[in-house]
Amino acid sequence: MREVSLRVQRGEILGVFGLMGAGRTELLETLFGLHPREAQGRVFLEGRAVWFRSPREAINAGVVLAPEDRRRDGLVLSLGLAANLSLACLGKVERHGLLDAIRERDLAADFVKRLRIRTPSAGQLVRHLSGGNQQKIVLAKGLATEPKVLLLDEPTRGIDINAKREIYQLLDGLVADGLGVVLVSSELPEILALADRILVISEGRKTAEFSRAEANEENIMKAALPRN
Amino acid sequence: MNPKLRDHLTRFQSLAALLLMVLSLSLHPGISDTFLSQENTLNVLRQISVNLCLSIGMTLVILSGGIDLSVGSVLALAGAVAAGLLKDGLQFPTFGVGVQFTFLGAAVAGLIIGAALGWFNGWVITRFRLPPFVAALGMLSIARGLTQLWTKGFPITGLGAEFGFIGTGRWLGLPMPVWISAALVAVFVLITRKTRLGRYLYAIGGNERAAQLSGLNLRAIKITVYALGGALAGIAGLLLTARLDSATPSAGLGYELDSIAAVVIGGTSLNGGRGSVLGTVLGCLIIGVLNNGLVLLEVSPFWQQVIKGLVILAAVALDRMNAKE
Numbered sequence: 076m077r078e079v080s081l082r083v084q085r086g087e088i089l090g091v092f093g094l095m096g097a098g099r100t101e102l103l104e105t106l107f108g109l110h111p112r113e114a115q116g117r118v119f120l121e122g123r124a125v126w127f128r129s130p131r132e133a134i135n136a137g138v139v140l141a142p143e144d145r146r147r148d149g150l151v152l153s154l155g156l157a158a159n160l161s162l163a164c165l166g167k168v169e170r171h172g173l174l175d176a177i178r179e180r181d182l183a184a185d186f187v188k189r190l191r192i193r194t195p196s197a198g199q200l201v202r203h204l205s206g207g208n209q210q211k212i213v214l215a216k217g218l219a220t221e222p223k224v225l226l227l228d229e230p231t232r233g234i235d236i237n238a239k240r241e242i243y244q245l246l247d248g249l250v251a252d253g254l255g256v257v258l259v260s261s262e263l264p265e266i267l268a269l270a271d272r273i274l275v276i277s278e279g280r281k282t283a284e285f286s287r288a289e290a291n292e293e294n295i296m297k298a299a300l301p302r303n
Numbered sequence: 304m305n306p307k308l309r310d311h312l313t314r315f316q317s318l319a320a321l322l323l324m325v326l327s328l329s330l331h332p333g334i335s336d337t338f339l340s341q342e343n344t345l346n347v348l349r350q351i352s353v354n355l356c357l358s359i360g361m362t363l364v365i366l367s368g369g370i371d372l373s374v375g376s377v378l379a380l381a382g383a384v385a386a387g388l389l390k391d392g393l394q395f396p397t398f399g400v401g402v403q404f405t406f407l408g409a410a411v412a413g414l415i416i417g418a419a420l421g422w423f424n425g426w427v428i429t430r431f432r433l434p435p436f437v438a439a440l441g442m443l444s445i446a447r448g449l450t451q452l453w454t455k456g457f458p459i460t461g462l463g464a465e466f467g468f469i470g471t472g473r474w475l476g477l478p479m480p481v482w483i484s485a486a487l488v489a490v491f492v493l494i495t496r497k498t499r500l501g502r503y504l505y506a507i508g509g510n511e512r513a514a515q516l517s518g519l520n521l522r523a524i525k526i527t528v529y530a531l532g533g534a535l536a537g538i539a540g541l542l543l544t545a546r547l548d549s550a551t552p553s554a555g556l557g558y559e560l561d562s563i564a565a566v567v568i569g570g571t572s573l574n575g576g577r578g579s580v581l582g583t584v585l586g587c588l589i590i591g592v593l594n595n596g597l598v599l600l601e602v603s604p605f606w607q608q609v610i611k612g613l614v615i616l617a618a619v620a621l622d623r624m625n626a627k628e
Contacts, residue, residue, distance in 0.1 A: 107516075131518040140516060148516055153509035153576040162506055163517040165499045173497040216517065 090270025207238025360532030368575030382540030385413030421533015470545025508575025
């Protein structure tokens with residue numbers, strides 16, 4: 076990651092496109108506080124300068140990452156749906172300092188309904204759910220922290236067309252409610268369909284930025300290809 | 304197989320194994336009277352309470368995806384420090400000053416020693432990213448050496464009735480160590496099932512990376528776990544020392560093996576993330592009854608070690624086979 080400046084506003088999806096190795100994931104991870112020492116730069120959240128030294132700080136400030144590899148980075152496969160969903164906001168399901176099973180189940184039921192997660196029960200082990208439903212749980216886990224900015228890394232990789240459509244609809248609703256989204260995707264049609272603005276990175280640098288009107292596959296690909 | 308069902312099954316397997324052992328020893332004509340006597344039963348319970356304290360801590364550490372091989376040495380040092388402070392206090396010859404310790408003060412000092420060593424384990428593991436068993440092997444040697452230094456190689460005995468009470472006393476007919484370990488079980492069942500820390504253990508042991516991305520402070524949690532494990536080893540050291548009225552430099556040798564065995568037999572996965580404190584209670588009972596049965600059957604101590612080793616291997620092999628499914 077060398078030089079990237081970006082700006083995302085409330086109620087807006089900023090698409091980030093780049094080829095493999097362009098630094099897409101690194102960009103999101105840096106914004107999320109995962110590489111506090113390796114990276115430099117300035118991040119502003121609602122006009123205030125912030126620099127997260129850990130995911131905890133990012134989450135507390137209202138920035139959350141839904142990682143690409145859900146089985147490796149997103150979920151604890153040995154835990155149930157409800158326990159995964161509440162993991163980033165356990166304070167919410169506590170009562171008198173102890174975890175409250177009813178609150179936890181209610182939180183899970185709420186998101187199961189909102190995101191149309193198909194599961195036999197809130198206690199179901201996530202390893203037994205389909206990829207699409209697992210992806211929805213990763214999203215729900217992030218959303219449960221009530222973020223202002225959602226960093227999305229390849230949110231529809233390897234999931235079926237129905238789940239894909241449902242995730243698109245969900246994003247529309249969230250953005251309408253004022254969430255800011257940074258969407259990293261290697262699927263051009265997805266970026267073109269969802270993003271209000273599109274940032275192209277190549278070899279760790281920002282090479283172009285397009286409004287929705289300007290963007291097309293050709294000029295995006297051109298900016299994404301390495302220079303030499 | 305559904306893993307939740309599998310967890311229940313593992314527990315059921317352990318329970319069945321325990322019942323089978325108790326039943327066969329009860330029916331054995333040569334020893335059934337001795338085995339079933341109240342004295343023997345209380346004895347078994349008292350003996351396992353030391354291992355139970357260690358194993359509760361070991362369960363927490365293993366749930367979080369780590370391992371602690373130093374608990375036997377930590378137990379020895381905590382017991383020896385408490386015994387030494389109780390008997391001779393702390394002397395500063397240069398200043399001609401000595402500090403005497405009450406029974407409670409000495410016990411707290413032992414507990415703090417245990418927690419501090421555990422904390423150090425956790426610090427080394429997180430700060431230098433060492434594999435837990437390497438760090439614990441270092442501590443195994445360090446704590447044993449410190450115990451030898453502190454005791455100058457001799458047992459510290461004659462610790463008084465007050466201190467002895469926590470090891471040999473009874474309350475409502477049950478030995479004090481049983482009460483103490485039962486209370487610890489209750490506390491840690493609550494912690495693992497109903498608190499944030501407990502959930503964090505399962506999450507870190509299940510998937511460390513996902514736990515980190517969920518905003519968990521891995522370092523703080525791991526250090527806390529090892530410190531708790533050390534403190535529990537300290538309590539085990541106090542119980543053992545009080546029961547024997549003696550802190551020996553070689554106390555607790557090999558105890559880490561019994562403890563890991565109890566945890567694994569109790570259904571906690573060595574990979575971390577799966578298991579329970581109650582399962583470990585069952586594991587301790589199985590190890591305890593096994594030890595007791597082998598003694599009553601007058602099996603040679605050498606064979607006892609061989610048999611125990613085989614049981615541990617079988618339990619770990621079962622765990623691996625379960626994990627593959």
